[in-house]
Every structure is written in C-alpha cells, then in structure tokens.
Amino acid sequence: MAKTAMDLASGLGGNIDKKEVLSAVDQYEKYHACHGGDEQARKENYTDMVNKYYDLSTSFYEFGWGESFHFATRWKGESLKESIKRHEHFLALKLGLQPGMKVLDVGCGIGGPLREIARFSSTSITGLNNNDYQITRGKVLNRVAGVDKTCDFVKADFMKMPFSDNVFDAVYAIEATCHAPDALGCYKEIYRVLKPGQSFAAYEWCMTDSYDPKNEEHQKIKAQIELGDGLPDIRTTRQCLEALKLAGFEIIWEKDLAVDSPVSWFLPLDTTQWSLSSLRCTALGRLVTRNLVKALEYVGIAPQGSSRVQSFLETAADGLVAGGRKEIFTPMYVFVARKPLSTSASPSSGAQ
Numbered sequence: 001m002a003k004t005a006m007d008l009a010s011g012l013g014g015n016i017d018k019k020e021v022l023s024a025v026d027q028y029e030k031y032h033a034c035h036g037g038d039e040q041a042r043k044e045n046y047t048d049m050v051n052k053y054y055d056l057s058t059s060f061y062e063f064g065w066g067e068s069f070h071f072a073t074r075w076k077g078e079s080l081k082e083s084i085k086r087h088e089h090f091l092a093l094k095l096g097l098q099p100g101m102k103v104l105d106v107g108c109g110i111g112g113p114l115r116e117i118a119r120f121s122s123t124s125i126t127g128l129n130n131n132d133y134q135i136t137r138g139k140v141l142n143r144v145a146g147v148d149k150t151c152d153f154v155k156a157d158f159m160k161m162p163f164s165d166n167v168f169d170a171v172y173a174i175e176a177t178c179h180a181p182d183a184l185g186c187y188k189e190i191y192r193v194l195k196p197g198q199s200f201a202a203y204e205w206c207m208t209d210s211y212d213p214k215n216e217e218h219q220k221i222k223a224q225i226e227l228g229d230g231l232p233d234i235r236t237t238r239q240c241l242e243a244l245k246l247a248g249f250e251i252i253w254e255k256d257l258a259v260d261s262p263v264s265w266f267l268p269l270d271t272t273q274w275s276l277s278s279l280r281c282t283a284l285g286r287l288v289t290r291n292l293v294k295a296l297e298y299v300g301i302a303p304q305g306s307s308r309v310q311s312f313l314e315t316a317a318d319g320l321v322a323g324g325r326k327e328i329f330t331p332m333y334v335f336v337a338r339k340p341l342s343t344s345a346s347p348s349s350g351a352q
C-alpha cells in the first residue's frame, strides 16, 4: 500500500532522537568524499555510518520506492513493482530454493524481498540486519503478510554473524554486502554459515570494467553514490569475484544483468523521464516530496535535518543515473557461488 505523508513523517530519523537528527546528518555527510571525508574513516566506522544512513533514509525509501530497497532488470510494459518482484523470484530460482529450506537473507532491509521470496518458494527465511529501526518495521510487515511464524529477523553485523557453522541451506544478499568494509571478510562469514554443497547468490553494487579510477568525472559519480547510499567504497565486479574465490566459493554463474536489461534499471530515477508507476521518483514527484518535507519540517512534524536527507538522496539519484548511463556502475552484478562439498582446503586469508 502506498505510504502517506504522515507515514513518511512518522519514520523520519528512524531510531535517532528527533532532536539529534540534524547533527546526525552533519556527522553522516562528513564521512563522505563530497564533504571532505575519507575511505579509511568510512571503513573503520562502517557500523555508525551505515546505521545513521538507514535511520535517516528508510522512511524516504518506503515512501518513494516500496518495501524492497533494490533495483531490477525490467521488460517493456512491466511496472517497476512487477519488475522488482520478478528480480526477487529470479534469484530464488537461481538458488534452487525448495519448500522447507532454511534460508538466510543478508542485509534484509525491512524484509520486502524476504516476504516475497518466502511466499514464492515456501522457505523459512531469517533476515539479518544491523539496523534496529528497519527490523522493527520488518516485524510489523511480516505480521501483516502472515509470514511471522516461518520467518524471523536477527539484529547483527554480517561481518560477525551470531550463527554456528554450516547451518543454512541457502544464502542470498540483495544490494547489501556492498556496505561491507571488506568483501572478503563478509563472504567468508557467509561461507562459514552455509552448509557444504549449498549456494550463495547475490546482486552486488559494483563499478564495472568501464570505470576509470583516474577519471575525475568517474570519481565524482562514485563519490555521489557512496554519499547517497551509505557505502564505504564501491568495489569493482572483478574485486567481488576475486573475494568470492578467496573465501573458498566455486563460481557457478556470474553476469552483469544491467548490460541487457530491455528497460534501464535507472529509468525510475531519471528526472528527464515521466512515469505514472513510479511517480514519486520523477522530477515532479521529487519536487512535491521536497516541498512536503520542507513544510513538515517547518511546522515541526518532521525533525530538523529531514530536508538535508532528501537532498543527499537526490545526489544519490543523480550519481546513479550518471553511473548507469556511462555504464561505469551496476547495482545488479549477479552471481551464484557454491561452497564445495569437501571443504578440506581452508579459505585464503588474503586481504581485499
């Protein structure tokens, strides 16, 4: 169901004390290159940086995008909502999910994909997330969807998961592990909790082979995406693949799905386009939301700092559209990776 202005206002700032939202925005922005921040500080303080980002932005995501916080490949004639669901079903099929399997969703947001995939595949899914506010929202939505008996949430960092070794029949991550300060550390944790012979599939945010780290325009686009999406450092597709192999996985399949998506994934964010099915992302939609948030902030219903959040989310949208157009960035580098049945060779400890 579409969120109203009051839904948006009530969630602004997430679990941050309403009086602290403005200073949280200041602190968040200072982590990023666009505001003089550096990569090392973002990586060392990733928990604080990422949690501030999601406390500040989750209500905007729900208002403007829906319950699933990811992009999707899209066919002509398909609505944004339909494409998002199909993108989720596709990952479930690639993983070969079967009824009764015990599945882990790494970085589950408020559980949009978790509810859809659980109902699509009749699996029992645990959503792992380090953001308390999102878990509170997810629990409410799981009850509404009727999956609260078979699916649950665990509040924890995916760099140190509170699970025993070899417990999950399948693991997936949708546009989430890009928040990890180091891909190898994150993939190794996923490898550890997965049963031997079982698979991990993900959609990763990556810079592509067309990204030139010496090109100033490319650097600017990368920094805009990092600021607007709470990322310490966007890795390349090659770095992700290398980290998966070092973690011990066998690569079953990998592809950048952005390359041949009939409708560009960034279309809903492109202000030169008009779309009724993603009205709140269009130029007019953004203008209306901007003024709405300003008004809510002015009358004291939304906390001070809310407009600044809307503004860095717009920076993200601009960076994403530019990165997508130039094909230097993709939010849908997909892979299926298997933990070998025999795991006698210990995964490498090489840095990433």
Ligand SMILES: C[S@@+](CC[C@H](N)C(=O)[O-])C[C@H]1O[C@@H](n2cnc3c(N)ncnc32)[C@H](O)[C@@H]1O
Pocket: 050, 054, 067, 068, 069, 070, 106, 107, 108, 109, 110, 111, 112, 113, 128, 129, 130, 131, 134, 156, 157, 158, 159, 173, 174, 175, 176, 177, 179, 180
């Ligand atoms: C872009 S959202 C995607 C959410 C969800 N997969 C979806 O598609 O709706 C990224 C998610 O990763 C979670 N996350 C980021 N860093 C994390 C960490 N270190 N441990 C656990 N979750 C994390 C965030 O809180 C957020 O829920």
